[in-house]
Amino acid sequence: MRRPALTAVIASLVFFGGAALAHADSENTCDYRQTLADRESSGGKYNMDNGRGYWGKYQFGRSALIDTGYMTKDGRWTGKDGIWSKADWMANGAVQEKAQTQFMGLQDKYAATAGLNQYIGQPIPGCGKTLTQDGLRAGVHLVGTVGVKKFLTSGGSCAGRASDGNGTCAGSYMCAASGCTPTQKDLSKDTCNVTMPMIEAISCSNYPAELQSFCQQTKPHLMTRAECKAAESWAKRAPKGPNKEACENLSFGPGTGSWSFVLACSYAKEAVADQDGKPNPTGPVSDPQCIQRLKGMGVEFDTLGQVQNGSYGGTTCIIENAVSLRGTAVPFGAKLTMTCDMAIAMEQFGQKMRGLGVTGYYGIGSTRSCGPMRDKGGNKPGTITEHALGRAVDISGFMIGGRKVSFGNIHKPATADGALAVQAKQLACSTFRGVLSPTYSGYIGTFVHFHVEWGKFSGCR
Numbered sequence: 001m002r003r004p005a006l007t008a009v010i011a012s013l014v015f016f017g018g019a020a021l022a023h024a025d026s027e028n029t030c031d032y033r034q035t036l037a038d039r040e041s042s043g044g045k046y047n048m049d050n051g052r053g054y055w056g057k058y059q060f061g062r063s064a065l066i067d068t069g070y071m072t073k074d075g076r077w078t079g080k081d082g083i084w085s086k087a088d089w090m091a092n093g094a095v096q097e098k099a100q101t102q103f104m105g106l107q108d109k110y111a112a113t114a115g116l117n118q119y120i121g122q123p124i125p126g127c128g129k130t131l132t133q134d135g136l137r138a139g140v141h142l143v144g145t146v147g148v149k150k151f152l153t154s155g156g157s158c159a160g161r162a163s164d165g166n167g168t169c170a171g172s173y174m175c176a177a178s179g180c181t182p183t184q185k186d187l188s189k190d191t192c193n194v195t196m197p198m199i200e201a202i203s204c205s206n207y208p209a210e211l212q213s214f215c216q217q218t219k220p221h222l223m224t225r226a227e228c229k230a231a232e233s234w235a236k237r238a239p240k241g242p243n244k245e246a247c248e249n250l251s252f253g254p255g256t257g258s259w260s261f262v263l264a265c266s267y268a269k270e271a272v273a274d275q276d277g278k279p280n281p282t283g284p285v286s287d288p289q290c291i292q293r294l295k296g297m298g299v300e301f302d303t304l305g306q307v308q309n310g311s312y313g314g315t316t317c318i319i320e321n322a323v324s325l326r327g328t329a330v331p332f333g334a335k336l337t338m339t340c341d342m343a344i345a346m347e348q349f350g351q352k353m354r355g356l357g358v359t360g361y362y363g364i365g366s367t368r369s370c371g372p373m374r375d376k377g378g379n380k381p382g383t384i385t386e387h388a389l390g391r392a393v394d395i396s397g398f399m400i401g402g403r404k405v406s407f408g409n410i411h412k413p414a415t416a417d418g419a420l421a422v423q424a425k426q427l428a429c430s431t432f433r434g435v436l437s438p439t440y441s442g443y444i445g446t447f448v449h450f451h452v453e454w455g456k457f458s459g460c461r
Contacts, residue, residue, distance in 0.1 A: 032134035033058075033100065035177050036141065046093040052165065055089055056096045058141075060103075065089075067106055068099045107140045108133070114145035116152075125156025127175035135178030139170040148174070167244035167266065185248055189257025192228040199223065210414075217416040221357030221401045235259035238298035240266040263297075264351075290321055290340035299347050301325035304337065309388055310370035317370035319390030330358055330398075336366040338390040342454045345432050346393060349452070352427040353398065356420060362404055363396025363449065376446035392434075392453035398424070408448030410438050428452050429460035436461050 034044070040059040041048035047056075054061045065071035069080050070089070077084045081095045089095070111117060116136055124131050139148040142164050151162040151170040158169035199222050204215035223231075236259040240247075247265035251258050291303060304322040311317065321340045326332050329350030338346070350358075368387040372379045386392035397406040405417045410425060412418035428435045428450060434457035438448045441461075 032137065032177050036138060039173065039176065046096055047090040049090065055086060057093065058096065058100050060099065064103055068102050070099065104137055107137045110145050111136050111140055114149060116145060116148060119152050124171060124174050124178060126171055129175060129178050131174060132178040135174040138173035138177035142168065142173045143170045167240055185252040186257065187252050189252055191256045191258035192225060192232060194256045196225050196228055214416045214419045218357060232259050234298060235263040238263050239296040290344060294323065294340055294344055297344065297347055299325060299328045299343065301343060307337065309367060312370040312372065312384060313382070315384060317384060317388040319367070322390055329354060331360050332364050333360055333362060334364060336364070336393065338366045338393065339454070342391050342393065345454045349428060349431045352431065353424065356423060357400050358398045360399040361395050362399060364393065366390065366393045375442035386453045386455040386457070389455065391455035392451060394449045394451050396449045406448060407450050408438050433458050
């Protein structure tokens, strides 16, 4: 088994320091309506307006108001119980309570029709408690019957319809309303106060002889307290993905508290770790939700739309969903154009490379004119290079400690720079759909760069 590189271990300590230990919630008899009000309107504010079309103590939206007869399908107030406007609704707590009672009955009916009653009495995934009628109502209130069913049948996944527009997971409401005490989060926790002393206490003498040189060269470039604080501050501000609440509970509940963990976890999906000979990450070559995902990562970029990049052999090269950027996690050193999906992969790679102490790339390029692929044997007629489609980037090397390290050092794995290049290849192969390194037979003797892509090719060579 290959020993993990020192910096990769440290990176995992910093960015996943918020991973929580298993714990059990204590029993708590809770009132359903008050539990719902605590979550929807900070304890029961009848005049609560979330600014997105949900109003009152229980945050009724248009669909709930239509179902209970207070609004027509075309958005007009019906005058039921004297409610002729949003202002009337917000000012009348008694009507809101009456409407909530009616809506609870409708929620029970919807749940039964959707076949969800079969789950009452069964464990709630990730909660440790059994589902009650109130818990089922709470889930339906938040995400509807479709979202609740998705959460339960997926074993507790908060992705997609199983969370509301704010990223709140159905399981959170179901757990709280089923007699569980919601996870107590301490947002003042700071992973830097826990992980940085561990980094600062690293002694290279504790490592095997073959790794001591690598340790001594790399240790000065590990994350500092200031860099850790800056990363946490950025991650706290960055928009989070659909699993935000579950990840916050995991980290700031029993864990050490890491916003970097919450940010990464909130967008995470199950994936197989890659090494040579194993499948690279899969996913759509062009994700229509990509622009929002890239914004959610806090990346600075320009949206270009569809870009024509010339033609070759009767084929027009089109860069779909194109963006231009300079690199946020690790600066590119130039402004590059690529597909949005490729940009996300580059930023994810940059986040991992920062764990090695990398501060920049050199010899980097993305878009080439519309033309054929090439290897050390020359051009391949009848093909179109992924570079012309904005789905590939070539990188000659990276900057660490103010000096250049060529990816060509991968041919000298016993050296410190060689170990870094080998580790970089492993990180690349766990990030991109396709990777060609200087050890690829089509490159040996001619090319010393990394070719990384999010296109049709899948493999790590």
